[in-house]
Amino acid sequence: MNVIGNILSKSNSGKLNKILSSVGLVMGIVLITLTLEFYFDYKNLTNQSQEDALNADFLVITKEINELHTSGILTTAFNDKEINNIESKDFFTEVKPFIKNNYEAFIESKNDEFPLKFSSLVTFEAIPNHFIDVKTDNWNWNETSTYLPVIVPRSYINMYNFGMADVQGLPVISENLISNFTVSLNIKGNGYTQSLDTKIVGFSDRIQSVLVPESFLTYSNKKFGNKELNKVSKLIASSKDASNPELAKFLEKKGYVTNKEMLKGTKSNTLLQLVFSFILFIGLLVVFLSILNFVQQAQLKIEKTSANITKLIQIGYYYKQLSKVYYKKLILQFSITLTIGFMLALLIKALFIIPFAQSYLTDDFNTYINLQTVLFFIILIVLISIYIFTKINNSFKKLAT
């Protein structure tokens, strides 16, 4: 095919154009690769932090209270249909109700060790253990247990130490110390009364309720409880991505409220996705225009050598034998350019972005190439090769007919 190669490459025009197209293609690929790498690194980082962070994956859902709830026209409780509807949404992985005590409960400080004498009516709740962010071996209860373990929100002890203790001149207490105190819990209902010792076994950042083991609430509600009060007004849900804009939209539409802090990423996430999409679009546009220019240059070259191509076809060459020489060369040229762009982008990431991110953002910043970027790159090569193949083949076919 040497002679054929000579005949087909007789026209050597548009070298500057070819260089400009190559530069454009490299720039476009750098832009696309870096954008994709940024995007997937960001996703990995946020997913990872959501798994690690105490609050990230869990939402406590309640109904928004308005005047109609206050006047008793609407109820704050979720019915089965509403719960099923929430459960059916893909952005939730699991939804469970908070079980609460439906009997009267009263606590009082038990001994003189405790710096503050107090007594109060209380309400407590239970949720499945895997939703609780406190891991302790003491989190179980049965009727023979010597005390009832309790988990309280960390904000309670903060409120005491940095509020009440300051104002009233009381001593501050550490979490370890408070765990040693015993508080008396008196419960009554259905003609029964019972007194139990309770101990705080942990502090939760996630749940803003006093928690007791499910087994205790099941037992006590059955014995002391009023079934009519057995309503679900609070749900706990886990989500793979609490910053999913669809999730926020759903809650808003249904009039549900949740711990807003968890959803704060939603808007910035959407904005970031928009920016990523825009840059990706610009990158793809630059690549597409460069490829278009490449192909048009090739078509111009075919046009300039059309007399020779026609002669070759007339002496017996099949047009695909000829177009193969052309598109093979072109696909090779563009693949090399594309690979240079890809490598350049990875070099920029390795030399500038990774060190920067590790210094200023997190040590866990991804230092590998994201598989999705590589896949995107391969798909891009395949699609562009098909485009070049089709265009060049058609140009030759026109000359053969």
Add this chain to the structure above:
Amino acid sequence: MEFTLNHIIPHPLNDLSFNKESVWDNELSISSNQSYIIKANSGKGKSTFISLLYGLRSDFNGELKINNKNSKSLTIKEWSELRTNKLSIVFQDMRLFDDLPLWDNLMVKNELTKHKSEAQITEYINLLGLDGKQHQLCGTLSLGQQQRVAIIRSLLQPFEFLLMDEPFSHLDETNTKLALDIIKHECNNQQASFLISSLGSNHHLTNVKALTI
């Protein structure tokens, strides 16, 4: 190989009337076990006729069958296979690559067909008096020399039928005879025949059937 012509009239000749012996608007069979000559003055349609048989033109009424297959239904690939293995041609205007050397002009065909060895090609070059011109660009050769290159090129493939459109118009008697001897020899070897168009001379050909245009 057989061409069957059924009342073929090229579009530019639509309004003309033709005599009974004419290849136009007639029923005719051209077979590869017979060689043919078409003698006519310029402008009578000799090149058109050869172009139709070679598939370069399809602007005609009537039906042309090649080996019992309608020529208009042949695919690009089928035409390419025909032109590589069964049907060869010497164009009136040679259609050589002016900016390629003589040798490359021949190799361009032989690379496709792998029909002759380099020694055989060199022998043809020498026989037709082109030795020493192998590296000369074809565009710088005389028309007579170019015609001889075109003739050699047409022989660098297997064929059953060789079409030649005024192949000796720029050759003297001696070179015409030399070229014809080589062509006849190649046809004998391949058990092929030829169809030659000429302005008037029958080039001392015997055993060829004359066609009227």
